[in-house]
Amino acid sequence: MRDRWESLATLVRLTFAASPWLATTELVLVVVMAVAGPLQAYGVARMVNAVTGQGSVTAAAVILFAALALAFGGLVLSEAVRHRLEDGIELSLQRELLDLATGPPGIGHHEQPEIADRIGAAKEEFRRLRGTAGTIGSGLAVLVSTVTGLVLLAGIHPLLLLLPLLGLLRLWASAFGAREFRHAITATMQHHRRLDRLAEIAAHPRHGLEVRAFGLRGLLTDRIGELFEQQNEPRWQARRKGQLLEIAARVLFGLGYGAAIVFVVWLAREEHATAGDVTMVMLLAPQTDQAAQRLSDTVRVLIALLDVAGHLRWLRRYVGEQVAWEGAAQPPPALRHGIGLREVSFTYPGTQRPVVRDLTVHLPAGSTVALVGDNGAGKTTMVKLLSRLYDPSAGTILVDGTDLRTIDHEAWRSRISAGFQDFVRYEYTAREVIGLGDPARLPAPDQGDPGESDSAYDAAIEAGDARAVIDRLPDGLDTRLGTRFGGADLSGGQWQRLALARAFLRERPLLVLLDEPAAALDPESEHALLDRFNAASAATRATGGITLLVSHRLSTVRMADLILVFDEGRLVEAGDHDTLIAAAGAYAELFELQASAYR
Ligand SMILES: Nc1ncnc2c1ncn2[C@@H]1O[C@H](COP(=O)(O)OP(=O)(O)OP(=O)(O)O)[C@@H](O)[C@H]1O
Incomplete structure (x- = not known):
């Protein structure tokens, strides 16, 4: 449980770190909108009472209009703020994941299945974290509007508080289903990674010839199909279980809703409640239902987010430990x-x-x-x-x-400089492909053409025997390479010469x-x-x-x-x-x- 709270704290920090200003604004808007719903119901109730001669019509109208203005204004502003906040979260997460994946001094973490699974899970789902602000906000909104609704219901009769309690049952069902599904995802992550790798082999143009020459298409398709089954069957089972529980909880809530309305009508007939109270229960009960629905959706998403945040925390810790023993001496x-x-x-x-x-x-x-x-x-x-x-x-x-x-x-x-047999084919311009050998020499994006006159580039191109490759490119060093993004394609040997030039760039x-x-x-x-x-x-x-x-x-x-x-x-x-x-x-x-x- 402590783990969950820490993951929740990670999510909150993630949101505020992306933009403290936007996160605070969003928070305020969420609370404002949350109060607006029950306030509308209260305004309508006051209006009904005023019409039947109890209380002032003006006061009721002010309450009603204020509630509508808060709901509408909050909605419009919150949409704009949330999108910007989500973009900020996604950007800082992308940076962090890259840092984490390349942070440890070695590459052992890429080759250990447990760690590869964690990175895989984080990568697959980290986009979800983009929605962190929305999820936390909507959870908070439901809590605020529920508390406001509870106060209003309790004012009519304390027994009406049983209705939101039934909502809690729905919540539990939803949390249970979500947890089951998350377990299924973690348990099937190995299949998922294999599936990913096979799909990559099947789709990558460089593998096209081999796949066709050996007639591997059918075999790959079959294996992909099998892995898909192995991955999805446990996930589907978990989902079905969760859905059945939720349906049962919803039916119970529906019965409770009916009973609450009958009860308040009876109170009104006994003159223990006003016509406005009956209206308010009729309006608040569906709001409670919607709140339970929204809260259960939020809980489902939040549990998924907490899991991803858990992976993130684990990775941060792991990378921290790896880097902790790092020496600080400088090379001669x-x-x-x-x-x-x-x-x-x-x-x-x-x-x-x-x-x-x-x-x-x-x-x-x-x-x-x-x-x-x-x-x-x-x-x-x-x-x-x-x-x-x-x-x-x-x-x-x-x-x-x-x-x-x-x-x-x-x-x-x-x-260190390095040239490997399985070098990377960076699909950038030829200048960047070579310049990556010493990132400090890469031209800044807004600079014109500094690399060409740089003698270090020339020396590296000579050393890698890449001059002929560059000369044949339509725009020389500025030619984009790699067909995937519409650039020029090179033979294996030509790519290797550029990789060698890259290796010789560092002085x-x-x-x-x-x-x-x-x-x-x-x-x-x-x-x-x-x-x-x-x-x-x-x-x-x-x-x-x-x-x-x-x-x-x-x-x-x-x-x-x-x-x-x-x-x-x-x-x-x-x-x-x-x-x-x-x-x-x-x-x-x-x-x-x-x-x-x-x-
Ligand atoms: N990531 C790894 N995990 C486990 N074993 C590995 C890993 N990489 C290499 N090995 C094993 O280490 C041994 C040495 O591999 P290495 O790649 O160093 O050989 P090499 O001399 O460079 O071979 P080659 O000439 O084929 O490139 C091999 O038995 C290989 O199976």
Whole structure:
């Protein structure tokens, strides 16, 4: 229960944080409108009494008009205020969710089902939170108008207070149904995420060829259908249960309504109530019914909102804990000694088998280091550890003698450049696609064309061998890329060249991570890339920066100063090309095998 109150407090804070001024105005308007309903009934009752000779017609008319003016004026103003407030809430939530998803130093939270489910639930439903102001407002409105109505009913006869009590029964039924439905949603979130992923595969243009070539359409449709059933059956069942209970509660309320009217008519005939009282009960009873309906709707929505707010609080806490142990040290301006790994082991969260084992190695400042090994040997994992997407399960990574964990992760990442095999195809202009490699260099939206003259862009384009790609684009760097938004499409290799240019944009990086950077390039381009890569490495070297290259093509890695050969997470050989060839071990064997394929 305490949890629910805290979630409610989160919702209220969310509303006021979005715009304190609008939230307060909305609050006042809601109370005003809530009082207006019962006040109208009271005004009508006074009017009926005045007509039958009891009381003043003018006073009754003033009350009636005041109530109508409050209701109408409040409605018009509240509509306008609420929309702006909702937009504000949505915007601040979008920002917060993005912060939360990217906030933790690592990416482990994306790969743990429980956390992925929470983020999934929050993402799916966070738009609902937009309605927070409306829901809280309408809950408050019902409470105020109910209390006002209760006071008026009690003034006629205390027994009439039983009518709103019946409304409470409806409320309970509604809350029960809503809770059941929320449980069903949480229990089926796994199915929902799978469904989402399958739908994405089926719809994404990049998967179109594979889906058709393998004739996967029928299979995907069937699986989507099955998952849809598995997801929705428990949700439907929960909904049916809730609806049945609500119907029963409504019938009871209807009976109570009838009884209240009979009772007040009897009171009037016994001269314990006036004609105005009868009118007022007739008007207030439907208002009580509507209030119960609105309150039960509000409760249903509020329970859903409290759940989403619960996810939000959990995520905030989780991210807070992740960030709490963060170090605050700054990375060195330049590397003097290099990066040392001491007895580093790593096991992915939720798994048992270490994929990097007892790794002790020194990556000298200013060197080019290549990682080679079979699929699954642990090369990419090593890249993830060095970029602090994960921390080692055991052992230490030292940057010029400082434990990487004590360095502020964002400051560390700001000194890293990276080019990956599964790079992101940002569907922006070519300038932005490259500029994202160093966001500080991105042109501000209102600036004209600063990137083109920026020599850093030119150098990055050269290093990534992307000049020919840019030259063929109709508007050069200003061409929008990606067909989904009507931009120019590129081949896989062309995208990769831009990704490489992006990786080389940052000046003076301490670490350049290139994970299979030539995977989508043809062999000729790969050779051209090598020369450029050497030139770019030389620039990195000047600040002691280390270039780390992962590649299966040994012709690409042979010029590295240090080649590390991995096998099942262990370092089995280390040295430069000549040393490893002379050692006639695994590297020499693999090199000979690849070289013979080209002869
Ligand atoms: N997120 C993850 N969760 C659990 N295990 C993972 C995860 N990512 C990778 N692994 C496992 O870790 C091992 C090493 O993977 P890694 O990607 O580092 O290999 P690699 O040497 O880069 O392989 P490749 O040459 O195929 O890219 C593999 O057995 C893989 O199944």
